Each structure stands twice: as C-alpha cells, then as structure tokens.
Amino acid sequence: MSKIVGIDLGTSTSEIACIVKGAPKLIPNSQGKLITPSVVHIGEDGTILVGEEAAEYLFTRPDCTFMEVKRLTGSGGKLSAHGKEYAPEEIQAMLLAYLVRCAESHLKEKIDRAVITVPAYFTDVQRRATARAGELAGLQVERIINEPTAAALDYGLSNLKECKNVLVYDLGGGTLDVTVLELFEGVIDVKASSGNNHLGGKDFDEIIMGRLADAGGDERALMRLKKAAEDCKIALSTRDEYKVSLPFLLTDAGGKPVSVEQIVSRRDFEEWVSEKVNSTRTPMMSALDDAKLLPGELQVILLVGGSTRIPCVKKLVEEALGAVPRSPVDPDLTVARGAAIQAGLIEGSINSEDLVLTDVCPYTLGTAPLRDGLFGKRQVFDPLIPRNTTIPTEKAKIYGTVGDYQTEVIVDVYQGESSDPDNNERLGEVHLTGIPPARRGKEQIEVTFSYDMNGILQVKGCVVSTGKQVSSEINTTGVKAKPPLDISAWERAEGARQFRPLLRKAEKLIASGQDPEGDLSLLVHRIKEALVLKNKEQAEELRDELLVFLELLEKLDKLERRL
Numbered sequence: 378m379s380k381i382v383g384i385d386l387g388t389s390t391s392e393i394a395c396i397v398k399g400a401p402k403l404i405p406n407s408q409g410k411l412i413t414p415s416v417v418h419i420g421e422d423g424t425i426l427v428g429e430e431a432a433e434y435l436f437t438r439p440d441c442t443f444m445e446v447k448r449l450t451g452s453g454g455k456l457s458a459h460g461k462e463y464a465p466e467e468i469q470a471m472l473l474a475y476l477v478r479c480a481e482s483h484l485k486e487k488i489d490r491a492v493i494t495v496p497a498y499f500t501d502v503q504r505r506a507t508a509r510a511g512e513l514a515g516l517q518v519e520r521i522i523n524e525p526t527a528a529a530l531d532y533g534l535s536n537l538k539e540c541k542n543v544l545v546y547d548l549g550g551g552t553l554d555v556t557v558l559e560l561f562e563g564v565i566d567v568k569a570s571s572g573n574n575h576l577g578g579k580d581f582d583e584i585i586m587g588r589l590a591d592a593g594g595d596e597r598a599l600m601r602l603k604k605a606a607e608d609c610k611i612a613l614s615t616r617d618e619y620k621v622s623l624p625f626l627l628t629d630a631g632g633k634p635v636s637v638e639q640i641v642s643r644r645d646f647e648e649w650v651s652e653k654v655n656s657t658r659t660p661m662m663s664a665l666d667d668a669k670l671l672p673g674e675l676q677v678i679l680l681v682g683g684s685t686r687i688p689c690v691k692k693l694v695e696e697a698l699g700a701v702p703r704s705p706v707d708p709d710l711t712v713a714r715g716a717a718i719q720a721g722l723i724e725g726s727i728n729s730e731d732l733v734l735t736d737v738c739p740y741t742l743g744t745a746p747l748r749d750g751l752f753g754k755r756q757v758f759d760p761l762i763p764r765n766t767t768i769p770t771e772k773a774k775i776y777g778t779v780g781d782y783q784t785e786v787i788v789d790v791y792q793g794e795s796s797d798p799d800n801n802e803r804l805g806e807v808h809l810t811g812i813p814p815a816r817r818g819k820e821q822i823e824v825t826f827s828y829d830m831n832g833i834l835q836v837k838g839c840v841v842s843t844g845k846q847v848s849s850e851i852n853t854t855g856v857k858a859k860p861p862l863d864i865s866a867w868e869r870a871e872g873a874r875q876f877r878p879l880l881r882k883a884e885k886l887i888a889s890g891q892d893p894e895g896d897l898s899l900l901v902h903r904i905k906e907a908l909v910l911k912n913k914e915q916a917e918e919l920r921d922e923l924l925v926f927l928e929l930l931e932k933l934d935k936l937e938r939r940l
C-alpha cells in the first residue's frame with residue numbers, strides 16, 4: 378500500500394504533508410515552497426499551471442485563470458475557459474494533482490491515497506464535491522477531515538498528556554470555523570462546531586477594494602485591485618499604515634487614465650471590517666453553548682488560518698473569551714500537518730493507541746414528513762441526527778403512512794437547523810415502493826440515517842411489515858449549499874418591531890405548556906425566519922395564522938374555565 382498524504386485544500390493556499398519517522402512533515406512544491414497559492418491557469422493548448430506560475434496570469438489572462446474556487450464548492454456553478462466549462466471540483470482536482478506530483482517527486486514513490494481537509498461547517502454537498510475532486514485527481518480519498526479537527530490533531534500529538542478544554546478559532550481565506558473539543562491524555566473528543574462558510578480574509582480584501590476604487594467589468598483592473606487590497610491587509614497586520622499605489626488602473630468615460638494613490642491606516646481598515654470581525658463572536662458563543670462550556674472553562678485557545686494574524690481579529694477573540702489566544706501551532710501549516718497525522722493513524726505510521734479522535738456532525742440532518750396541524754397538512758422538518766452528534770452514527774425513526782391505501786413513499790432528506798424544510802438544504806430523496814395498501818397510519822416505514830467519518834450521509838427506507846427496503850447514498854450533485862441562518866437576528870430585522878408583542882405573547886403561552894403539539898412553536902419560529910430572510914409577505918401571512926391560533930387558544934381556555 379502506498380503512503381497516505383494529508384492535504385489542506387484551502388481557499389487562498391494549499392499544502393501537502395506526510396508522516397516521516399512518526400512526525401508530520403510538509404512537502405515542498407516544485408518551487409521548493411511549502412505553501413502553494415490555490416490558483417489554476419488553463420492555457421489555450423490545454424496546458425495547466427498551478428500555484429505561483431498560474432498566479433502570474435491573474436493580471437494578463439483572468440478569463441482562464443481561477444482563484445478562490447473553494448468558495449464555489451457544491452454550488453452547482455460552472456467556470457469557463459477557452460469555450461469549455463468546468464465544475465469547481467474539476468479545477469480543484471488540477472490543484473490536487475499538482476500537489477500529489479510534487480509529493481511523488483519529493484518522496485520518490487507513487488502517491489494515490491490522501492486525507493483531504495474541509496471546513497467543519499461544510500455541508501454534505503460540499504464534502505461530496507471535495508471527495509469528487511480527489512477522485513478526479515486519481516486519489517483514493519481515505520478520509521475527509523474537518524480543518525479545526527486537523528489543527529487539534531497537530532496540537533494533540535505534541536501534548537498527549539494534557540487534559541484540557543480547547544477552542545479552535547479557524548479563520549482562513551474563505552471560511553470561518555469554531556470548534557470546541559476536549560483533550561484527555563491523547564483522546565481528542567470534539568464537542569461542538571459552528572461557523573460561516575462565507576466569511577474569511579477574501580471578504581476583508583473585497584471591503585478594501587470597495588474603498589479604493591470601482592473596477593467595474595474590467596477584469597484586469599479587478600485583479601490588480603484585488604492584489605493591492607490583499608497586500609494592504611497583510612501589511613497592516615504589522616504596520617500602522619500602508620500606501621496603495623495603482624498607476625493607470627482604469628480609464629474614465631472620456632478615455633483618460635485613472636490611477637489610485639491612497640494611504641490606508643490600520644484604524645481605517647479595522648473600522649471597515651469591524652462588522653465582519655464582530656460577526657465571528659456568534660459562532661464562538663454558539664459552539665461553547667452546544668459544548669455546554671463557559672469561556673472561563675477553556676484552557677487553550679488555538680488560532681488557525683492566515684486571517685488570525687490580523688490584530689483586531691486576535692483582539693476580538695480575546696475580548697469574547699476573556700483569555701489571550703495561544704499560538705503553539707503554525708496557523709498556515711497546522712491543518713496540513715493534522716491531515717498528515719490522520720493519514721498516519723490510518724496507515725499505521727502513528728500508533729492509534731496514543732492518539733484517538735472523535736468528531737461531530739456539524740449540521741442537523743432529517744426528513745420532512747407531512748403532519749396534521751390546525752391549518753391542515755404541512756411538511757415539518759423532523760431531525761434524525763442533531764448537529765454536534767458524535768460520528769460515525771446511525772439513527773432511525775418510524776413513520777406511519779399519511780394516506781389511505783398508500784403504496785409508495787418519498788423520503789425527502791434535508792440538512793439545516795430550521796423547522797421549515799424550505800429554509801433548509803434539500804439533499805435529495807429516497808423512493809420506497811411496494812407498501813401493502815391499508816388505511817392511513819396502519820403501515821409503518823422505518824427511516825435510517827447513517828453518517829460516516831467523512832461526513833457523508835446514507836439513507837435507508839424500510840417497510841416494517843414486509844422488510845422491503847431501499848438504501849442509497851444521497852446524490853447531491855448540483856444542490857446549492859445554503860449559508861447558515863442566524864435566527865437570533867430577527868429582532869434586528871426590518872419591521873420586527875410590529876411583530877414583537879405578538880411573538881412575546883405566543884412565547885409566554887409556549888413557556889406555560891399551552892403548545893403540546895408544537896404548532897405554536899413552529900409558527901413563531903417560521904415568522905422569525907421570514908423576518909431574517911426579509912420575506913415580508915410570508916411573515917405577514919404567518920402572523921395572520923398566529924393571530925387565528927391565539928384567538929382559538931383563548932376561546933378554548935374560556936371554555937375550559939366554564940366547565
């Protein structure tokens with residue numbers, strides 16, 4: 378069997394590592410560097426360039442040079458070069474293939490097995506797309522591992538005897554992950570994860586770009602502006618100010634050249650990005666809450682990802698958690714090192730008795746059966762695997778048929794935290810036929826969800842009376858990943874004030890136990906979601922339903938008092 382490598386497939390940069398003499402070692406690329414820009418250029422003759430060589434074409438041929446492709450993972454979108462379309466995972470496969478060739482050249486052996494990292498908050502869709510990229514690169518993907526977990530493995534291997542609660546704050550080029558875990562004498566037990574797949578250093582770059590100039594549809598000007606913004610951001614981590622100089626960036630409406638000359642101070646930059654940085658406080662508190670820990674119960678705070686070098690990011694973490702974050706790991710290389718450690722555990726080059734890892738499912742997984750309610754039948758999201766359940770795991774539930782003489786059923790599979798299936802991500806379906814015809818509710822269907830260590834879901838449906846079953850890995854090709862919804866933001870939403878008294882009244886009734894069927898809770902939750910999503914029409918329709926519901930409850934209450 379060939380050696381297994383660990384690969385950090387990042388938004389901005391990627392790294393590859395393996396185990397050498399029991400320890401993780403980064404493998405240099407063809408230019409002798411440990412860090413490779415995640416950039417791919419496709420030439421007219423089909424020649425593929427990767428890394429710094431490809432990055433040189435960002436300014437001259439941006440139409441066939443691709444960066445930040447990770448952000449498109451699982452989106453179902455396409456990228457075009459020379460009249461040919463590519464899926465994001467095909468571009469990522471080119472990057473992976475290059476890293477593997479570098480490893481083969483360095484190690485003098487064939488490499489066809491890998492552990493690949495993904496953000497902890499990557500969805501089932503995005504994980505499958507990443508695994509597909511590995512397969513297209515000719516790799517057998519042994520494991521998909523979460524990036525913060527990989528960083529924890531890197532830390533844990535050097536601190537096997539420690540017994541501590543650890544929070545990993547991972548802010549990279551395109552994603553944010555916060556993971557809380559317990560390290561106990563070589564056991565790394567992940568307790569909870571939270572994050573944002575659409576927040577990272579590239580968002581800070583875009584904010585700076587917007588303050589400097591509007592490049593419009595000029596792709597070459599856009600790339601120059603992007604590079605200047607990134608240089609500015611990096612410089613301001615160690616300097617108080619930075620001068621941006623972009624001569625002849627654009628031409629105005631009259632055809633005259635336009636240059637950009639601007640001094641940006643660290644204070645300016647911190648003001649511009651403050652909203653984005655402050656938004657990372659919520660995932661931190663959410664992960665701690667799910668792990669049932671207080672900030673003061675943390676002994677170690679690890680900063681991972683290049684964006685954690687930004688001073689105001691460090692300051693925010695320190696203020697939120699009340700402790701100074703530690704830097705015992707390299708924020709740029711620790712994820713690749715951890716992936717290599719996971720590879721070592723699989724191949725046996727690291728003793729699995731010394732280091733044991735558990736991980737969690739980052740999202741809630743469930744189905745959406747029809748349910749009778751006050752306003753007729755409606756689909757309601759019914760969780761089978763709650764978020765932060767330790768994996769691998771298998772959960773099953775039994776449902777009754779909803780129609781007379783029903784002979785088939787479609788099990789819709791969703792991922793998300795909303796009680797309304799429409800606000801979650803639909804992963805696919807399993808179609809079960811051959812149900813014996815009977816009155817509604819007489820026949821039962823057992824639905825089983827199995828979630829493996831790669832974070833990939835398998836769903837099985839079984840007719841209880843006959844044992845007939847159908848089982849399949851959910852095909853998520855083309856399903857777009859939805860960003861997580863912060864339901865707590867409803868109070869800040871436009872128009873929330875007019876809904877607040879009604880929602881407070883409903884919540885008091887729920888707290889007093891006057892919602893045994895859960896319909897009232899569902900209505901309240903859906904109204905809040907509609908407000909967060911700025912769906913005013915839906916919020917008003919649901920408010921009318923809630924008013925009718927509350928009026929009915931009051932009448933029932935009066936009737937009970939008379940009796």
